Ligand SMILES: Nc1ncnc2c1ncn2[C@@H]1O[C@H](COP(=O)(O)OP(=O)(O)OP(=O)(O)O)[C@@H](O)[C@H]1O
């Protein structure tokens with residue numbers, strides 16, 4: 001069933017999907033709004049622009065002759081970027097598990113559970129929907145009356161991704177955009193999301209759900225921290241983000257191989273050039289611990305950690321954690337139940353590492369210079 005309503009220059013379609021297989025029972029008959037895109041350089045995501053009342057995005061003003069002024073994101077108190085110049089080192093996996101662990105390890109003395117969100121800024125290869133189990137069915141982001149995007153929530157974590165904005169028939173096609181459109185899309189994902197409105201509970205009662213999950217966010221409150229999953233490299237997206245947004249911390253992910261370390265150094269330098277404080281480094285796939293009855297000695301499959309530790313010391317940056325290469329981590333990502341929220345024994349050691357990283361990240365964010 002579908003109905004169409006005009007919302008300015010684009011259309012907002014409300015779709016009721018019939019029930020599907022039992023594995024997808026949670027998606028049954030959900031009302032979804034899919035913003036039909038009009039691919040223009042000005043508005044590549046096709047967000048409604050002249051609805052009631054219009055809320056034109058306030059793009060950052062260029063100061064006279066200088067770079068654009070950095071701004072805070074709407075309804076977001078702190079921004080934490082998860083990055084690495086190298087592809088495939090586990091940025092998205094770390095970003096998702098870290099965001100979920102930040103939710104589960106409130107800063108000391110906090111009087112309420114923290115509010116955390118996850119923004120997928122990988123325009124060309126978004127992973128967050130898959131990692132959070134939000135890629136099933138034909139999901140789409142709704143828009144508020146004022147035309148802002150409403151995040152999709154699972155595991156109590158509101159998320160936004162390019163994937164939610166593509167019409168279903170384009171969701172699995174590669175995005176072939178040039179620089180200007182990428183920049184505009186990034187700006188829309190940064191400045192046109194209403195993070196106060198992502199409180200829809202989803203997938204309740206799904207097999208494997210943990211008892212006593214965190215309460216869903218109360219509507220109408222800003223995020224304590226937005227974790228941003230960045231694409232690899234120092235291209236358009238990284239530039240747009242770091243030039244336009246006040247970032248309170250950055251976590252750079254590396255693997256032990258020497259080929260990854262040079263990129264790690266470049267990642268840290270990029271942040272330092274744009275005045276962003278690097279919170280610390282994470283060594284992912286640091287070692288493999290064989291399952292019992294084999295001896296539980298960590299095997300450095302991708303090389304010893306020493307070169308990475310030396311790099312961290314030379315950059316005078318803390319090592320926030322060493323995450324093992326762990327089948328439960330990739331299985332968790334593939335199933336939409338990241339290891340940080342899985343209630344089973346497998347991955348328990350990794351869960352603890354993520355919680356420990358989250359604790360250190362909170363500590364650093366709370367005393368970050370940009371918050372003072
Ligand atoms: N600690 C880990 N143990 C096991 N598998 C892992 C671990 N970290 C990441 N992976 C797996 O490695 C693959 C790449 O991870 P991921 O997509 O998070 O990397 P990425 O750096 O975000 O990649 P890209 O540069 O393409 O965005 C995924 O299949 C993921 O499940």
Ligand SMILES: [Mg+2]
Nearest residue numbers: 091092122127
């Ligand atoms: Mg990624």
